[in-house]
Amino acid sequence: MISRFPVFFLVLLSTVVFPWLFFLFKGEQQLSVLESASLEQETYLYDRVHDKSYNTPGDYVAAVSATGGDIAKAEVEAASAIKPWEVKNNTRAKARIKLLSLKRNVEGEPVHPVWKGGNILSGKRVYQAQGCFHCHTQQVRQKEFGVDIARGWGQRQSVARDYIYDSPVLLGISRVGPDLANVGTRMDAAALHKHIYRPPHGSNMPAYPFLYKVREIRGASSAKAIHFKEGEFGAPEEGFEVVPKPEAEYMVSYLLNLKQDYELPESRFYLEEDTADSAESGKATVDGNAGAKESHE
Numbered sequence: 001m002i003s004r005f006p007v008f009f010l011v012l013l014s015t016v017v018f019p020w021l022f023f024l025f026k027g028e029q030q031l032s033v034l035e036s037a038s039l040e041q042e043t044y045l046y047d048r049v050h051d052k053s054y055n056t057p058g059d060y061v062a063a064v065s066a067t068g069g070d071i072a073k074a075e076v077e078a079a080s081a082i083k084p085w086e087v088k089n090n091t092r093a094k095a096r097i098k099l100l101s102l103k104r105n106v107e108g109e110p111v112h113p114v115w116k117g118g119n120i121l122s123g124k125r126v127y128q129a130q131g132c133f134h135c136h137t138q139q140v141r142q143k144e145f146g147v148d149i150a151r152g153w154g155q156r157q158s159v160a161r162d163y164i165y166d167s168p169v170l171l172g173i174s175r176v177g178p179d180l181a182n183v184g185t186r187m188d189a190a191a192l193h194k195h196i197y198r199p200p201h202g203s204n205m206p207a208y209p210f211l212y213k214v215r216e217i218r219g220a221s222s223a224k225a226i227h228f229k230e231g232e233f234g235a236p237e238e239g240f241e242v243v244p245k246p247e248a249e250y251m252v253s254y255l256l257n258l259k260q261d262y263e264l265p266e267s268r269f270y271l272e273e274d275t276a277d278s279a280e281s282g283k284a285t286v287d288g289n290a291g292a293k294e295s296h297e
């Protein structure tokens with residue numbers, strides 16, 4: 001009996017573990033050949049040798065023939081150009097071949113989303129540092145999943161492509177405050193500054209006065225100072241002004257650029273009549289957002 005034990009063990013391995021390993025690697029393999037179709041944004045042919053890019057393979061061939069190059073060879077090159085994700089899998093062998101990115105957006109439509117850097121990116125870091133994502137999400141749910149659309153938080157649902165350049169993605173997990181995926185379409189810079197400097201009466205949102213300087217106006221007032229109306233909530237004393245620090249300015253340019261106001265092939269705007277039916281219930285549940293809803297329309 002004891003001498004048979006290894007045989008039993010081998011049989012067990014071959015029947016249970018090996019197929020399992022096979023499926024594991026099969027899955028891995030499939031993953032590595034998956035074409036990242038919907039995420040590719042541009043269409044161009046990139047020539048590594050001369051560090052130039054061409055809008056279409058045809059443009060590349062034309063450029064080669066214009067400089068007296070070999071057209072037939074250029075055509076072969078254009079046809080055999082590889083996609084960037086393939087380069088990742090096989091860097092050394094393919095690094096010298098022409099690189100082709102495929103456009104998967106609908107023909108004739110602008111390419112979205114676009115990458116944003118500079119102040120907007122700095123602003124995102126401030127947003128992260130201040131932990132705004134603890135209370136705010138940045139994701140509009142589809143109409144059937146809630147009242148986001150009825151509340152005026154967006155014209156369409158958010159999809160993966162919206163976050164293609166976003167790292168880390170700040171989807172958020174809890175909605176103590178309204179969703180900010182489209183805050184740039186419903187609030188302007190002044191309103192945002194006022195909200196961050198001193199959220200309205202009764203708000204659950206903390207104030208961030210340390211991102212602003214309250215200073216005495218000596219001579220001319222600062223061009224960047226927030227304009228408060230006479231006696232408005234949060235307005236400084238007579239003779240003083242509230243000036244955003246760079247951090248606040250960056251964050252506001254980030255917030256102003258939070259807008260999914262473009263259509264994607266996989267997510268189109270909802271039609272007016274689709275959103276109208278649930279609009280009333282949406283308004284009733286979120287009173288704090290009623291003003292935003294108006295300005296959005």
Ligand code: HEC
Binds near residue numbers: 192200
């Ligand atoms: C403790 C939770 C909390 C945190 C943290 C928080 N907020 Fe809020 N926020 C809210 C709540 C609640 C509201 C809705 C009430 C109101 O209008 O103030 C709100 C509203 C807003 C609005 C108005 C949105 C609209 O559609 O009317 C903006 C803009 C905003 N927050 C930005 C920020 C930013 C930027 C930060 C980080 C610096 C932040 N919030 C941090 C809770 C929070």
